[in-house]
Amino acid sequence: MxxxxxxxxxxxxAPFFVKAQASVQLNAAEIRQGLASLNVTGSVLYIAAHPDDENTRLLTYLSKEKKVRTGYLSLTRGDGGQNLIGTEQGELLGLIRTQELLAARRMDGAEQFFTRANDFGFSKTSAESFKIWGKEQILSDVVWVIRNFRPDVIITRFPEDARAGHGHHQASAILAREAFSAAADPKRFPEQLKYVKVWQAKRIVWNTFNFGSGNTTADDQLKLDVGLFNPLLGKSYGEIAAQSRSNHKSQGFGASLQRGSSIEFFSPVAGDVAKNDLFEGLNFNLDRDKGTGKVQQLLNAINAAYDPADPSKSIPALLQLKEEAKTLPFKQEKLDELILACAxxxxxxxxxxxxxxxxxxxxxxxxxxxxxxxxxxxxxxxxxxxxxxxxxxxxxxxxxxxxxxxxxxxxxxxxxxxxxxxxxxxxxxxxxxxxxxxxxxxxxxxxxxxxxxxxxxxxxxxxxxxxxxxxxxxxYQPLVVAPPVTVTMAEKSYVFTNNNTRKIAVQLQGFKDKTKGVLNPKVPEGWKVSPEKINFDLEKKGMQQHLEFTLTPAGSVEGGEFSIWATVDGKTYNQGLKVLSYDHIPVQTLFPFAAAKVEKADLKFAGMNIGYIAGAGDLIPESLRQVGYHVTLLTENQVTNADLSVYDAVITGVRLYNISEHMNAIQPKLMDYVKNGGVLLVQYNVNGTLKLDDIGPYPFKVTRDRVTDEDARVTFLAPDDAALNFPNKITAKDFTGWIQERGLYFAGDIDAHYTPVLGMNDTGEQSSNGALLVAPYGKGKFVYTSLAFFRELPAGVPGAYRLFVNLISSK
Structure with a gap:
């Protein structure tokens, strides 16, 4: 620029992250900690797959106790995960989780890196992950980070096999091992060598673990106690690590502070095998490099003379150190930071x-x-x-x-x-x-x-x-430079029922005075839009104008993209506006493309009045309103005290039974509603933190089973059930075009009162019947579904709409 x-x-x-504040002031203890770190060379790179995979306790220990340069490489930004603090999914969730990682690094002292891999959702094998990512491309990214960062030791969070629990996890370990060798090979990715040199780390190890149902540690493994107390900082590394990890708020990873001894275990992967110490055979002192004798003497004197009551006394000696070290491999950036801090x-x-x-x-x-x-x-x-x-x-x-x-x-x-x-x-x-x-x-x-x-x-x-x-x-907020005008659509997708015309609302916003221009919409071939263009004139910066286009499906094309282009001063712009504001991260402002998916859907309805109890956050209410439902968001108080019989169906948001402290009070009212003739649809919950044991009127268990292939074949186990026939006839075609997955956390140990409606499985696995359960209860109907409707409806998948409408219809 x-x-x-x-x-x-x-x-x-390094460091790559930009702090939210313009200037961060170190206190006297942190300056002391920094002066001590100038004595240490060396670096360690930790590699895993997602935000929140990293071992923050180990990163904190390496950064603040061993004082080596420490980095975390997350292959992805966590785009395909769940969101416990809002309704953002996909790229928006990845942006939030990126900032959560940066907030974590500001606490534990490590640096943050990524590859270009997109988290496309849960993967059961590394082979599937590599097929979708493109293995060679992501391997080149890992090599690029290693050649830049130049770690002495590489640590992986996961093993290369099924014990990793996720295909992305397995893939991160495989890529780390292969990149360990490839980074040192000038024949691998030689185009990088215009900018970086080859690099061979001393060793790569696997940081084994004991959590959940898996224990991969053993007494004969290399051990390291990372639970030490740092009197300068007034905290143990377990306490700092818990505060770091608690920044992963979108994943519900608030952690209690840990104090006392904590042992980490390591298993060799490649390179020199360490028997007694992670850094065995490595010299992290300044004499690792030639010509550092004078620098070492100065550093020793500076550390000995440091006065925490007046750090500025150290400045003349630090300036002398800067002059002596200017031609040597040295932490010059850290030294400059300390000089400024002392002043x-x-x-x-x-x-x-x-x-x-x-x-x-x-x-x-x-x-x-x-x-x-x-x-x-x-x-x-x-x-x-x-x-x-x-x-x-x-x-x-x-x-x-x-x-x-x-x-x-x-x-x-x-x-x-x-x-x-x-x-x-x-x-x-x-x-x-x-x-x-x-x-x-x-x-x-x-x-x-x-x-x-x-x-x-x-x-x-x-x-x-x-x-x-x-x-x-x-x-503080980051500086935002915007296009002169943004055109924001209310939804990312629009479903047109029965070829009906729809009005598409857009919000126009100017970012400078006297913004004039014209909006030109583009529609799928054969579709009709009115008006064909709109002139606009925004007098003042920040002025907004709400406009509408009328879109009519026509011709043989079932769907496609509806986009809007704004022409201002002879230049065209195709961007909307999205602002993400959460207290734990800087405000994020981005300009997504002014485009939305549009699809035709043949939909019949039976009952249009819906009560919705929000869970961890999803966009189902907005999706249902889009196709004509009247949706009322219900609080816990309204559920327990209001007359639910006015609703044709009541729906619980995703993971409600995991997060609501009021489920014991709500559940009897919901069961009475069903018994008296209502339809209750419960969306998926995870199996680890249920607030009560019985989600439905009859017992079943929530498992960890899922089908990750969005194109997996679906069989109809109960073809005559109303779920597949009323008011819409469901066929195999309704399961085309799904995104990311079929479903997650399927039901198991299913009571005979339930009718399993669908069967499905990933390649090479047994078919599961726990994706969709229906049971009559009293005069009403209870539905439990682990299908990923929270992804499919906002994505405008017609078949998902047709099935969902059936599930909330009474017959």
Whole structure:
């Protein structure tokens, strides 16, 4: 990017994450910890498949006790997982989980990396994972990270076989082992060698585990006690690790603080076998590299003389160390950070507004202060290295200046892996400079030079929006550069029942004053849209306009894509607006394509009034409203006190029986509703944390069985049951076009009162009959379904709609 204020490229492979704050101030204990870490070389890379797979306790120990450079490579961003805090799925969930990982790393001190692999959902084998990802491509990504990060030791979370419990897990171990060798082979992925060198780690080990029903540890394995207490930080590594892991809120991984001894076990995979110590045969001292004797002497003196009451006393010696080490392999970035911390240097670059348009001129306020004592012997100055404008930083006095950047030099601030449409297996990434990074480098105004007399430290700061909330106080958000106008559709898919015309609502929003243009819709071949274009004129920045297009299915094409293109000043844009706001991560603003799937569905209905009890979060209510149902969201209080007989059916959201503390009070009311003639449909729950044993009127167990192949053959076990016949006749065609999976957490040990309606299985497995159970109870009907309706309905799968309508219909 070419900024109006140009800057020196200080890029290195670490750290990649951008902190939410503009400047983070280390306290005296953290500075002491950092000074000690300058004595340590070496690095460790931990490799697994998903966000939350990492061993945060081990990462914390390696980073903060052993003080080696520590990284976590997650093959995926967790796009295919569940979401306990909202309704986001797919790419949006992956974006949340990316930020949760970065929040975790800020606590445990490790760095975060990714491949371009997309989490397409649960996979039972590594072979399936590789088929969908493209093994060679993802292997090249792992090699790229290893060649950049240059770890001495590689650690995998999982084994390469079924004990891993997930095909992605198995695949992560296989890729790690193969990349261990491939990274050192100049014949493998030679195109990378223009930018990096080959690298051979000393060893790769498997971090064995004992959790769930699996224990892969053994007394003869290499052991390491990571449950130590760090008096400087005032916490044990188990306590820090629990706080780190608790950032995985979307997965419900809040963890209790752990104190005391905690043993980790390791099994050799390849390379030199360590018998007594994970770092056996490795020299992590400074004398690992030649010419470090003077540097070591200086470091010893600095650590011995450090005064936590006045860290600024260490600055002259640290500057001397910087000069001595400038041509040596050394933690230069860490050293610069410590020099600034000892001086109490705080620099931030902020903008007065949260969003700007692509061609805007953006005024940036630069604020800086140094908190040294008045008798500090060196003059401290701040200089923009392009303009050479020099500002003195007198002790404890805030200074400010302004700079200008342009929105066009920044570009639209879209997550780099979401800039292009992509196949199921992986994201499309244009540049190796992005590969591996959790997110793109944040916009900044340039490089600032903090001078201490004749010596200096160069530093950059992300440009952020800062504001003060009356409840939460001072808050930071990433700078957002938007297209001049966004066109946002309410849904990602639209189902047209019985060839009926539908109105598609869109929200137009301008990001600059006087935004004029025209909207041009595109529809599947043969379909009709009215109007064929809409002129717009948004007078003020932030102005919104709600518009409608009328879309009519026609011709022989069953469905396709409906997209809207906005033309402004001769340029076209095809982007909507989506903002993700959660307290535990920075606000995420992205611009998804202004396009939606449209499909025709032959639907008949019987009863249109639905009560819905939300569970962990899904989009079923919105999907049902789309096809004409009246859906009322019911609270626990309404369920226990209201008259449920007014509803033709009551539906429970996914995992309600796992998360609701009120199920013991709700369940009797729901059973009475069914007994008196109602229809109750219960969507899937997981088997580990049920709030009560009996979900239905008759017993069954929730298992971990699932069918992950979305195209798996479905057999009709009860072809005459109303579930397959009323009001819609279900055929094999209704199971085409499903996404990600058929279903999960199937029922087992099924009581004879239930009718299993469907049978299905993944290749090579026994057929399961636990995906859909129906039972009469009193005058009503109870349905338990593990089918993935929470994915299929929002995706606009016609057959899923037809079956779901049958299940909530009374006959």
């Amino acid at each position: 070419n900024y109006r204020l140009s800057f020196l490229c200080l890029f290195s492979f 109490g240097i705080w620099i931030e670059t902020t903008v007065p507004e949260a969003t700007y348009a692509l061609n805007d001129s953006i005024s940036v306020l630069i604020s800086a202060i140094s908190r040294v004592k008045n008798d500090f012997p060196l003059e401290i100055t701040l200089q923009d290295i392009h303009t050479h404008q020099l500002i003195k930083l007198p002790p404890n006095q805030m200074v400010t200046q302004t700079a200008i950047i342009t929105g066009s030099s920044v570009g639209i601030t879209q997550p780099y892996w979401l800039k292009k449409t992509h196949p199921t297996g992986s994201y499309m990434i244009d540049s190796l400079s992005h590969l591996g990074r959790p997110e793109a480098s944040a916009p900044h105004v340039g490089t600032f030079r903090v001078s201490f007399g004749k010596q200096f430290v160069d530093v950059t700061r992300p440009v952020v929006y800062k504001h003060t909330d009356p409840v939460r106080g001072e808050l």
